[in-house]
Amino acid sequence: MDCSLVVLGAGPGGYDAALEAAALGMDTVLVEREHLGGTCLNWGCIPTKLFLGASAPVSSLASHAKLKLIEYEPEAVRVSLPAMQNRKRKMLAGTHKAMALRLRKAGVTLLTGTGRFTAPGTVEVTDAEGNNTTTVHYNDAVVATGAGSASFPSIAPDGEAVLDPQQLLELESPPNSLVIVGGGAIGIEMGEVFARLGASITLIEAMDRLLPYEDPEIGEGLAKLLKRDKWTLRIGERVESLKTVDGRAVLTMESGETMEADKALVAVGRKPNSAGMGLEDVGCELDPRGFVKTDENLSAAEHVYAVGDVNGLSLLAHAATHQAHYVVRRLAGREQQPYRGGAIPACVYGSHEMMRAGLTEALALDAGGEKVEVSRFQLAANPYAQAQSAGYGFVKAIWLDDILVGVSALGHGVSHLVTLAEVLVREKISAERLGGYVFAHPTLDEALAEALRAPREHIR
Amino acid sequence: MDCSLVVLGAGPGGYDAALEAAALGMDTVLVEREHLGGTCLNWGCIPTKLFLGASAPVSSLASHAKLKLIEYEPEAVRVSLPAMQNRKRKMLAGTHKAMALRLRKAGVTLLTGTGRFTAPGTVEVTDAEGNNTTTVHYNDAVVATGAGSASFPSIAPDGEAVLDPQQLLELESPPNSLVIVGGGAIGIEMGEVFARLGASITLIEAMDRLLPYEDPEIGEGLAKLLKRDKWTLRIGERVESLKTVDGRAVLTMESGETMEADKALVAVGRKPNSAGMGLEDVGCELDPRGFVKTDENLSAAEHVYAVGDVNGLSLLAHAATHQAHYVVRRLAGREQQPYRGGAIPACVYGSHEMMRAGLTEALALDAGGEKVEVSRFQLAANPYAQAQSAGYGFVKAIWLDDILVGVSALGHGVSHLVTLAEVLVREKISAERLGGYVFAHPTLDEALAEALRAPREHIR
Numbered sequence: 001m002d003c004s005l006v007v008l009g010a011g012p013g014g015y016d017a018a019l020e021a022a023a024l025g026m027d028t029v030l031v032e033r034e035h036l037g038g039t040c041l042n043w044g045c046i047p048t049k050l051f052l053g054a055s056a057p058v059s060s061l062a063s064h065a066k067l068k069l070i071e072y073e074p075e076a077v078r079v080s081l082p083a084m085q086n087r088k089r090k091m092l093a094g095t096h097k098a099m100a101l102r103l104r105k106a107g108v109t110l111l112t113g114t115g116r117f118t119a120p121g122t123v124e125v126t127d128a129e130g131n132n133t134t135t136v137h138y139n140d141a142v143v144a145t146g147a148g149s150a151s152f153p154s155i156a157p158d159g160e161a162v163l164d165p166q167q168l169l170e171l172e173s174p175p176n177s178l179v180i181v182g183g184g185a186i187g188i189e190m191g192e193v194f195a196r197l198g199a200s201i202t203l204i205e206a207m208d209r210l211l212p213y214e215d216p217e218i219g220e221g222l223a224k225l226l227k228r229d230k231w232t233l234r235i236g237e238r239v240e241s242l243k244t245v246d247g248r249a250v251l252t253m254e255s256g257e258t259m260e261a262d263k264a265l266v267a268v269g270r271k272p273n274s275a276g277m278g279l280e281d282v283g284c285e286l287d288p289r290g291f292v293k294t295d296e297n298l299s300a301a302e303h304v305y306a307v308g309d310v311n312g313l314s315l316l317a318h319a320a321t322h323q324a325h326y327v328v329r330r331l332a333g334r335e336q337q338p339y340r341g342g343a344i345p346a347c348v349y350g351s352h353e354m355m356r357a358g359l360t361e362a363l364a365l366d367a368g369g370e371k372v373e374v375s376r377f378q379l380a381a382n383p384y385a386q387a388q389s390a391g392y393g394f395v396k397a398i399w400l401d402d403i404l405v406g407v408s409a410l411g412h413g414v415s416h417l418v419t420l421a422e423v424l425v426r427e428k429i430s431a432e433r434l435g436g437y438v439f440a441h442p443t444l445d446e447a448l449a450e451a452l453r454a455p456r457e458h459i460r
Numbered sequence: 461m462d463c464s465l466v467v468l469g470a471g472p473g474g475y476d477a478a479l480e481a482a483a484l485g486m487d488t489v490l491v492e493r494e495h496l497g498g499t500c501l502n503w504g505c506i507p508t509k510l511f512l513g514a515s516a517p518v519s520s521l522a523s524h525a526k527l528k529l530i531e532y533e534p535e536a537v538r539v540s541l542p543a544m545q546n547r548k549r550k551m552l553a554g555t556h557k558a559m560a561l562r563l564r565k566a567g568v569t570l571l572t573g574t575g576r577f578t579a580p581g582t583v584e585v586t587d588a589e590g591n592n593t594t595t596v597h598y599n600d601a602v603v604a605t606g607a608g609s610a611s612f613p614s615i616a617p618d619g620e621a622v623l624d625p626q627q628l629l630e631l632e633s634p635p636n637s638l639v640i641v642g643g644g645a646i647g648i649e650m651g652e653v654f655a656r657l658g659a660s661i662t663l664i665e666a667m668d669r670l671l672p673y674e675d676p677e678i679g680e681g682l683a684k685l686l687k688r689d690k691w692t693l694r695i696g697e698r699v700e701s702l703k704t705v706d707g708r709a710v711l712t713m714e715s716g717e718t719m720e721a722d723k724a725l726v727a728v729g730r731k732p733n734s735a736g737m738g739l740e741d742v743g744c745e746l747d748p749r750g751f752v753k754t755d756e757n758l759s760a761a762e763h764v765y766a767v768g769d770v771n772g773l774s775l776l777a778h779a780a781t782h783q784a785h786y787v788v789r790r791l792a793g794r795e796q797q798p799y800r801g802g803a804i805p806a807c808v809y810g811s812h813e814m815m816r817a818g819l820t821e822a823l824a825l826d827a828g829g830e831k832v833e834v835s836r837f838q839l840a841a842n843p844y845a846q847a848q849s850a851g852y853g854f855v856k857a858i859w860l861d862d863i864l865v866g867v868s869a870l871g872h873g874v875s876h877l878v879t880l881a882e883v884l885v886r887e888k889i890s891a892e893r894l895g896g897y898v899f900a901h902p903t904l905d906e907a908l909a910e911a912l913r914a915p916r917e918h919i920r
Contacts (some may be wrong), residue, residue, distance in 0.1 A: 014902065045902050046843050053847035054529040060517045061537070068543045069514040076536035077521070083528045091846060148800035318901040325895065345900045355900075383506050386551060387513035415875035419905035422897050423883055435785065437882050440474065440805045440815075441778040442505050 001109070003029040005331065006123050006138040008277070011038020013320030014144030014309030015099065017328050022106040024199050024332040029136050030108050031125050033113040035092075036099040038146050039266045039309075040317040043166040046095075047088050048189045052349050054087070059351040063389045079197055081174050089171075106147045111136070115206040117278035120302070140331055141302045143279065143292060144320065147270040147309035154241040155181060155266055161249040162242055162264045175199050175262030179251055180406035182267035183210040185348045188222070190265055192350040195229065202232040202261065204239055204253075211348065215360045215408045217396065222410060225352040225392060241421075242266065262340060272310045279304075287312065296338035298327050305331075314344040343406065345422045347415040350394070355414050357421035358406035364398045365460060373399040374457035382447040388412050394449035403428050407448065417448050424452070461569070463489040465791065466583050468575040469739070471498020473768030473780030474604030475559065479790050482566040484792040490568050491575040491585050495552075496559040497768075498606050500777040503626040507548050508649045510807050511629075513704040514538045514547070515656035519811040523849045539657055541634050544833035548629075569837050571596070577738035578843040580762070600763045600791055603739065603752060604780065605731040614701040615641060615726055622702055622724045625650060635659050635722030639711055641699050642727035643670040645808045648682070650725055652715070652810040655689065662692040662721065664699055665711075669707050671808065675820045675868045679855065682870060685812040702726065717718060732770045747772065756798035758787050765791075774804040803866065805882045807875040812853070813886075817881035818866030822856045825920060833859040833916035839871040842907040848872050855911035863888050867908065877908050 005021045010032035018030040035042045058079055064070040103110050111134055113125040123136045150163040151157060157164040163171075165186050174197035180187040183205030191201045195411050203226070205212070208232075209219035210226075223233055238254040238301045242264055249264035273292045279286065283301030285293045291312030292300045300306040303328045308320030322341060329335040345357040364372050380391040393411015397404060407421035424434075439449045465481045467474045469598045470492035478490040519540055524530040563570050571594055583596045609624040611617060623631075623660040625646050634657035640647040643665030663686070665672070668683045669679035670686075683693055698714040702724055709724035732750045739746065743761030745753045749773030752760045760766040765787045768780030782801060788808040789795040803804040805817040824832050853871015859865060867881035878908075884894075890914050899909045 010762075040495050040901070046847070049844060053528075053849060056848075057520045057524060057530060060520065064517060067547060068540065069516060069547060070537060071658060072537040077530060077532040079530050080528065081638055087527060087529060126597070205700050309641040316901070318898050321901070322898050341898070344766060344898055347900050347903070384509060387506070387509040388516075389513060413876075415900075415903065416873075416905075418900045419897065419903060419908075420883065422879045422900070423880065426897055429885065436783050437879070437886055438801070438804055440776050440807050440875075440878045440882070441500070441781070442509055443807070443875065443879060445876075448879075 001029065001134060001214075002137045003027045003109070004139045005029070005142065006031065006115070006136050007076060007142045007144060008037065008123070009144035009146055009273075009306060009308070009310075010036045010110075010315040011144060011146045011320065012040050013146075013324040014142065015103075017142045017307065017324035018103065019106050020325055020328040021331070022108045024328065026331070028108045029111060029138070030103065031113065031123065031136075033112070033114040033128070036096050037092075039148075041095060041382070042092060042224075043169055045317055046091075047169050048193065049349060050088055050091065051084055051193040052189060054084050055193055056084050056351070058196040059087055063351070063445075069389065072146055075194045080176070081197055082172055085170075085172060091335060106434055115277065117141070117282045120264045120282045131212055138303075141305070142327055143277075143284075143304065143306040143309045143310055144324065145273040145277065145310050147272045147315060149266065150267070150269040151266050155239055155268065157266050158244050160244040161262065161267060162244050165265065165267055168263070168265050171263070177261040177263075179249060179261040179264040180204065180258065181242060181264065182269070183207075183212070183219075183235070184267060184269070185211070185346075186267065187267040188226075188348055189350055190267070191231065195231065199262075200230070200232075202234065202259065204234040204237055206236070206238045208236050210235070211354065214346070214354065214356055215362070215396065217394070218354050218356075218408055218410050220241065221393065222352055222354065227356060229351075270309060270315050274310055278329060297330060298339050313341060316344055316346060319344045326404040342353045342426070345418050347418050349415055351390075352410065353413060353415045354408070354410045355418040355421065356406065356408045358404075358425035359398055360402075360406060361459065362400050362409060364400045364405050367400060367405070369400045371401050372459040374459055375399070375454040376426060376458045377447050377451035377454055379447055382444060382450070383442040383445065384444045385412065387442070395447050397451045398422070399456060402430075404430070404452065405449070409448070417446060420445060421448060424448075461469075461489065461594060462597045463487045463569070464599045465602065466491065466575070466596050467602045467604060469606055469733075469768070469770075470496045470570070471606045471768060471780065472500050472777040473565075473606075473784040474498070474602065476781045477602045477604060477767065477784035478563065478568045479566050480785055480788040481791070482568045484788065486791070487600070488568045489571060489657055490563065491571045491583065491596075492574065493574040493588070494571070496556050498551075499608075501555060502552060506551075507629050507779055508550065508653065509809060510548055511653040512545055512649060514544050515653055516811070518656040520849075523811070524650065527849050529849065542632055545632060564775060568683075569694065571778070572636040575737065577601070577742045580742045581614065585702060591894045598763075601765070602784070602787055603737075603744075603760060603766040603770055604768045604784065605733040605737065605770050605774060608734045609726065610729040610731040611726050612728070615645075615699055615728065617726050618704050619705065620751070620820045621704040621707060621722065625727055628723070630726050632721070637721040637723075638662070639709055639724040640664065640719040640727060641702060641711075641724065642729070643667070643679070644727060644729070647727040648686075648808055649810055650727070651686075651691065656689065659722075660690070662694065662719065664697055666696070668696050668831070670695065671814065673815060674806070674816055675822070675856065678814050678816075678853070678868055678870050681853065682812055685708045689811075699894065719745070730769060730775050732772060734770055734880075757790060758783055758799050763813075765813065773801065776804055776806060778839035779804045802886070805878050807878050809875055811850075811872060812834070812870065813873060814868070814870050815878040815881065816866065816868045817878055818864070818885035819858055820866060820868060821858050821919065824865050827865070828859060829860045831861050832919040834919055835859070835911055835914040835916045837907050837911035837914055839907055842904060842910070843902040844904045845872065845907065847902070855907050857911045859916060862890075863910055864890070864912065867911070869908070873904055876904060880905060881908060884908075
């Protein structure tokens, strides 16, 4: 079959690329080996948000009860994991159907199977059984095959008691105890879900803080909040081995200490889905970790582009879609400029949230310039946060040569500030120009405005 | 006593005016007859948000239980109104103290008492007992005395069973039944609080929909949601009389029908605090409803300005502070332009929220121009909303001659979109320019982006 564009992978990047390409008149083939929606929809952002949303009242009841605003018997409120799984499956089935319909309506040809480059201009798609192969001839190709869970040989999910995030999200009954290896977004969000379902949580992070790529104040503040929620945190400690013994997860630390739990989650990072696809045969280069190298136009080789997790620029769904739109517009001749993703905004969800738009303080220091300053505001002084019985946290603004270059925040509900912060950062809003907007009262948004207006502390 | 600026009223407008004036070097006197913070802090936005926040788990438990995600016995979860009152009093006391301290530190002289203009350049401040009078000579004055609850002779709060919002917010035990006269923000928010506390709610609105100044789709959609929550809504019906009989509220409709309830709330609007202040003696004019007339610079008379509720431009706290900052900057010579408040963003809070930034469709039609269009997005298709078990609602964008002039939204959590929408409207963001921002996934913000990108329906 001939097409102008073949897209490999129907996650957030590939799906959006195919739809937009079809809308711009390109004859488009989309290849997916498993489910439409990729990791984000099926085993990532969406199921975790669904589980966090479904179990949220457990946290808010507890925080209100601490203030005596609500009285209740904790055991009288039961979150049902089977019901959550059921709702997830229904939601996914509905979304898959809607996505397939939208592709069909847009005129995208969907091929189910695994794509492999066999020569420049040719992709072969083989179905799951390996029985049928379809040869696709393309003018241009977009590789959007995403990433999967990373692990180490001594810490490898086995599907019994040692699980990867996808396996953990399939459990039908919650463990009483859960050890999480990895203090990134996945470990923290899943820990919160299972803590609300009654599990005692132990989290181990080898680096010196939670969320090590974010501002240190974020990880340190979050650790404080999670300890208050009775999590056991082992920060700066390394796991020697983790395996299933007699149905339970047995973990040995580098120190020699061992611990056991009903289940363990390995959430130590992501590895790109780039092997065995013939990428090198069409001129793509992979970096040592397997990420597809791209140039400033997201091109990986002649007529081959790579977007999303697989190129390693950012492992976030919205980065993938942003890149996909760029590449398709470029192919359609609507975009001549190099890709400017800039700093990709990020959130971690739960009772204690974090968000960042633009740069962290450390990245601002790395970015050159003369002067780095920070200004901040404590959520405790924000009436909206007070009303949620959740006043711990802060908004921190980063200034580089008097220009706003980043905002980080920690606290209940701060994920709601992420796009506002993103717009203010991209628009290089000055504290003075803020006066042109009316901040509704009372909102959490006012905490962001206050942080921007606060006196600045000189960092460099 | 002599000063350069006297400010009458220490609500959001007056307090901010005094602080900013002092910061800009003006010798400032602030006059307040009762509590720092005005209606907003003491009897308005803040207590209602505190009560809504404290009782929120009751709503989320119910919506999750409908989806079988959570099982619980509703009677096992008790929101405590006395605890809420207690927390409110503590929070107010703390805030009053912090505000007084901030005024003192800023060098503002705070006079407790009622101010009255006795001649141009002179305000007399009399304390509550009427014993002591201080004469203040000013160069400029800012009137920021706010507004109180409006009522009609036949529907007048008596403090027994017929209450104004302030009295309702002081109750120590919730009524079993509550009749609310007035379907504006106050009636809706207080209804939600007391519904969560177990009261059956009947709401009567004389106009043809709830929130009659907002987009009709908002009021109509909200009515649908509140009916689902078992509220009795009497829309487009008028109350003939409302009084306390034998300790209960007895209401007679124009139709002759009568109804009874434990308590009734009169929330039919606001009337300015402008009487008996000698405003006319210094050249101010009042409109027939008592609002102080102001010119394009918010000036009410020579050397007299009026900000906030009392000038009737907008009855929202954040409008008052925005106006206050303008007036003070103007007095300091930092502002030469006429005041441009524009459309003031508005929210209604609760389980089902609304927000508007910029114009409604009706106001856009009134605004002239060639072409009015709307584009919209249903929250049911937003994964974040789905995860909150709250998919009903929408975001509606209003375009005037291809420029974004307004955004309205209805649904769970949409108050979080208000400042983002405000910034996008004030910046006249085009759908194309949206592509320059990365919308984090999954967020409610994406619903706003989708509404802006959706095909537009031609209205005129």
